[in-house]
Amino acid sequence: MAKRISGKDVAADVKASVAAAVRTLPGQPTLAVVLVGDDPASEVYVRHKVTDTEEVGMRSIKKTLPATATQAEVEALISDLNQDDEVDGILLQLPLPNGLDANQAIECIDPDKDVDGLTEASAGRLVLGKTGLRPCTPTGSVILAKRALGDNLSGKNVVVIGRSILVGKPTALLFLAENCTVTIAHSKTKDLPGLCRTADILVPAVGRPQMVKGDWLKPGAVVIDVGINRIDAPERGEGKTRLVGDADFADCEPVAGHITPVPGGVGPMTRACLLQNTVKAACYRRGWTLPDGV
Amino acid sequence: MAKRISGKDVAADVKASVAAAVRTLPGQPTLAVVLVGDDPASEVYVRHKVTDTEEVGMRSIKKTLPATATQAEVEALISDLNQDDEVDGILLQLPLPNGLDANQAIECIDPDKDVDGLTEASAGRLVLGKTGLRPCTPTGSVILAKRALGDNLSGKNVVVIGRSILVGKPTALLFLAENCTVTIAHSKTKDLPGLCRTADILVPAVGRPQMVKGDWLKPGAVVIDVGINRIDAPERGEGKTRLVGDADFADCEPVAGHITPVPGGVGPMTRACLLQNTVKAACYRRGWTLPDGV
Known part of the structure; x- marks a missing residue:
């Protein structure tokens, strides 16, 4: 049974680190x-x-x-x-x-103040491996994977499903910078389940509710679920809805090693990483030493 | 036996297309x-x-x-x-x-005049899928792959070996834009030969002479060899050298479906794509319609 990675808890840790860092600036x-x-x-x-x-x-x-x-x-x-x-x-x-x-x-x-990491220059700095501000959701996804597997992700096979400019592509580039072998899959990918089974870390980010099934996973894989989808939940009463990820949580949980829930997984990390980026922006721009833990 | 894709011939075609396009501007x-x-x-x-x-x-x-x-x-x-x-x-x-x-x-x-595609903004526009000027060697590699397989590369599995900012990363992003499923491999990748055997299109771009062997290839795969390495060639006389790619040509040729030679493969394409980029830069900047074939 997979361990749940609580984005809420990790985000609280990131926030605490940022608060500690801010006090030293x-x-x-x-x-x-x-x-x-x-x-x-x-x-x-x-x-x-x-x-x-x-x-x-x-x-x-x-x-x-x-x-x-x-x-x-x-x-x-x-x-x-x-x-x-x-x-x-x-x-x-x-x-x-x-x-x-x-x-x-x-x-x-x-671009030096672009804490969302959305400008052309920020995207370019990511590709070029230059100092810069990285988008928040991808950064949060990498932090969650490290919480599962430790800081050294070198050599891990990562499959990112989805190639959006906000999540898919920057997430792939960030895992690449961690020395992972990264594959970007999408709607045109052939045998997506088979490809997903090669992943040590699977990052679905397409916005398709509960698409990833348990038999798509290598046993023990880490699932970082970036999808947030609202679906009907008649079991909660007429007209009720609930949030689910791109992974079928109940089906994946017995197979995965670690999995993030939705809600409470990647979501809270985005907010926390914005704070981290603000500290980074201040340090880079003002020539301050970046404190540990940020 | 693989068909050789002559970068010289394809580059001549690109140059002819550019010349024809320039006459219509x-x-x-x-x-x-x-x-x-x-x-x-x-x-x-x-x-x-x-x-x-x-x-x-x-x-x-x-x-x-x-x-x-x-x-x-x-x-x-x-x-x-x-x-x-x-x-x-x-x-x-x-x-x-x-x-x-x-x-x-x-x-x-x-960035609007950056015909080498090397600025942060050009790299960012590539990631963000915006109109812009793409680096020449990666662009040439995609053109050569299309010469082998036709213009529609959708769903092809591409493995790029190497993650340099000049070649590896932009090449991966360009094949992704062609709807390929793209994996970026590098020195930390585990079981590189096994990964390469999943590739419909293999793009070695690491600068390791003759690293890719025939048994690393799926039979019929397309090899676009970006490596250019100078090695000793005592068979040509004392102190003589010769150029080889990252693929062991003699070993790969019987297994591959198509393969680019070194020299005479990707190399000539880089020069041709610079001309193409100059036409694009002129058209984008001056508001001219981009002619067909560029």
Whole structure:
């Protein structure tokens, strides 16, 4: 029976490490969060990020623009934050209201302050193996795999299912940087179950509820489930739903060595890694030594 | 017995397509080549690039700086070329003389003119699947694989051996963009021969002479050999050397379906793809429609 890797617990550890690191820094890192419009879900996410930031001893700035803001206004705000020497990280809450070009706005963020790791330069630095800010969900996935197998992942076979720019591709590149042998699979892959059975670490990230079955796994494999899917749950009552991952948890649990639950797996790590990135951004930009544990 | 894929012939076809494309354009694309110092090999490479460019009907500009040039002088020259609206592509011939920082100089190149595809932004655009200029050797490798298997590579298993920023990683990303299932292997990979036997397309790119043996191949596999290694060739006389790839050609030829020779395989493609990139850079930047065949 697989051990569950609690993303909640690991995220709490990461948060504690960040808080400890922040106390050793010569100054206080600052994260600026930009919210455009009044999407209720986005408001909740932004509130969480502000609270998280302050809880670990960093400063947070929240900037809001109305849903009627123009592209130029969004970009001007980002440009101000780029130039503000007090600001270490800039997070543009997505999605933007209709009519605004998110990609173009993201590209305005100074890559040195790009704590979401979404700009072209950040993606390029990842490929080129340069110092830079890596996307949060992929970083969290690697941390969870290390919690299962230890810090040395060298030589492990990793299969990432999905090649999205937000998760699949950066996750593959991050495991590659850990000296894993990495395969990127997707909808055109032939014999996906057979390929998955070669994986020491399997990372489904496609958004297909409960796709990965127990007989897709090498016994003892680590499953880092990035999928978050809402499905009907009539057993909970009429019209009720629940969250499930891309792995069929009940079916995989007897075969896997370690598995992350959904919810409570990769999800909480994304928030924690944003804090880590803010510390990194501050250290790189201000020439501070990066503290241990970050 | 494998069919040999002649990089020379395919490169000639690419060059002919570029020449045909250039004739249909509303203006003449211009490639600027920057040579710093007087390394004889670099001078030869630059001469080839100038000749190639003019042969396909494009304009070439050669800019030279002495070996004593400072970093600031190199960057100022690049900056001038960035601002010169007549210049579509900028190629900085590498290596630079000792004491100059090549990475820093490359980052000065406007990504829209980065015909070598070496800047952070170009690497990022590749990961993010955005329009941009891709590195030449990886692009040439994909073209050669298509020559063997046809334009539709969807679902093919590709194993890239090597994870360099110049070849391994961009090659993997380009085959991924062709809907291949891609594995990146390297020195830490376990059972490399066994992994290679899963490949429909094998791309060794590590710089280890004749490492890949015939029994590493699935019968009928396509071998795109990116390695170029100089080894002793006493059979040619005392002190003589010859070029070999990362694949043991004689051993692989009876098993492979298609194989590229070294020399005369991937090598000539790199030069041809530079021309293709110059046309692309001109079209993207000037808002021209990209002609067919480029």
